[in-house]
Amino acid sequence: MHPTTAPTIRVHGIHKKFRHHHALRGVDLEVASGEVMALLGPNGAGKTTLVKILTTLLKPDSGSAVVNGWDVSSEPEKVRSSIGMAGQFATVDGVLTGFENLCLVARLRGMGGRTARRVADDLLARFRLTEAAGRPAGTYSGGMRRRLDLAAALVGSPPLVILDEPTTGLDPEARLDTWEAVGELVTGGTTILLTTQYLEEADRLADRITVIDRGAVVAEGTSDHLKAGAGQRLVLCVADDAQLAPAVRALARATGTEPEVNRRAHRLEAAVTDGSAVLGRALAALDDEGVDVLEVGLSRSTLDDVFLALTGKGVTQAPTGKGAAQPAVNGARAREAR
Template sequence: MQRKHKNIWALRDVSLHISAGEIFALLGPNGAGKTTLVRILTTLLRPDSGHARVAGWDVVTNPARVRAATGLAGQYSTVDGMLTGFENLYLIAKLRGMDRRTARRTASELLERFRLTDAGGRVTNTYSGGMRRRLDLAGSLVGSPPLVILDEPTTGLDPKSRLDAWDAVSELAAGGTTILLTTQYLEEADRLADRITVIDHGKVVAAGTSDELKAAAGSRLIIMVAEDHQMPTAIRAAVSASGNSPVVDHRDRRVEMVVTDGRSALTRALSVLEDEGVEALEVGLRRATLDDVFLGLTTARPRPAVTR
């Protein structure tokens, strides 16, 4: 699938498959193409080439079917602050084509599901950020769509509200809902997602489970010494571990580098330190984090050439 915006590739040769019932996270920096993909999947944009299907329906030829099969919670809260929580959900249900009785029952059930029953009669301007986000998520479930798209759902939330939103997302998945999650919070993807795809400059640059992505990024060999004059030995020890150039922090007297054969690399580094009589403050291996994966894949990548 491809999409160009003002002669810049917003999406280029993107191919994804999201299985029913999974949480699928899409990671990428600002401008990577995440929101463009969401707009295509929700029928707000058309791809320039390729195709996309949601619940078996083509987004171009069957947009009404796609919209009926999709719930969306965007980056910012869309609830009406002058309406109560119940009224917000009732309005969405009516817009989904439900009769009054069904709309009332649906609104009440969703308020209970998201622990908002006690606040259902209050105008949402009085809600906390976490409560508003839970109401957004509840609104995305009106009509029981098989796919819910969460486009950076915890942007701007405080840590407590973010945890509340994560709990709500986990509950959705436990109930069998398929979730596409776009986010810039790596901890969010690490905690919630069954599979992760990293997109940058409109292209998929990596895909897999969190553990698979971390394993592919290798381990980090860390050496810290007590004295400035020991730094050259620490650097030589790190280079001997893999032959690559390490990241050197002279202020903290710390050397760090990526290694693919963790234990063997550690043994080689320790051998150099021992031969030169340097007793380091710290020598060890750290498993790559999702932050390491993300930065390694998306930092300083050149933008693709523009075609006209």
């Protein structure tokens, strides 16, 4: 972060309505030069709407947005030529080859033929697409298309890259590839705004996270800052099935909320705000109920707790292969299964 330089993105009081639906309700956002900002929110939160405004594809109803020093409403061409963008849905042309796609973007960005071809070759190599360079992009796997899309966003080395859900729908390997590519950009000093529904993605890639829900920013800060604000988790493991009911009673009494129960693991968890005091009460209550405790303790909150605390929405699991699960924010609550 360079506190002395002007922010790369400065959004103030943006409103956007679609007919009767208020998609953005006064959003403020600042992204510093060289920073990675994750815009984290569930389906329909307004992420793509904000991205479209920042990339000049949509006009805000009110409020202002300045990108790389240019106002999106009065100087949209300047904004467009100063950013790289990869959308939620891949924009590469399936009929053109990978090489042709990148050359086309380079020519549209004003490069001469020879420079365009060199830039295309370099980017194809960087995203491990050299072998597939001569094939129509329509024959690429989902992960390859995303990589090509990301490569297209980097033509001309823009100082700011905006990525709308760069890994949604990707398999675990392709997701890791994308994370690596984003990591390389970061090392190169590129400022990045990325939207995501995946808590892990925000946690892993971003310097700061802005949580957006129903068109409004509900929290902003580093992952650690957000987690600290959400308190802690009380975790308890009991010996067998018979201990679960009394343990639930004890924790409910000590914490004032129903704990989440994983029956198979004989494990109970509850989000708590005053950890040490609650732990003392919980131990006393467990003793009262005569519960056979195997393990009890406090742990730091996770980003899912943060999201739950902020929006009342839990997480669902996006499959990441081999039985692994990655939490994504969503309206449905599916914690019991975890």
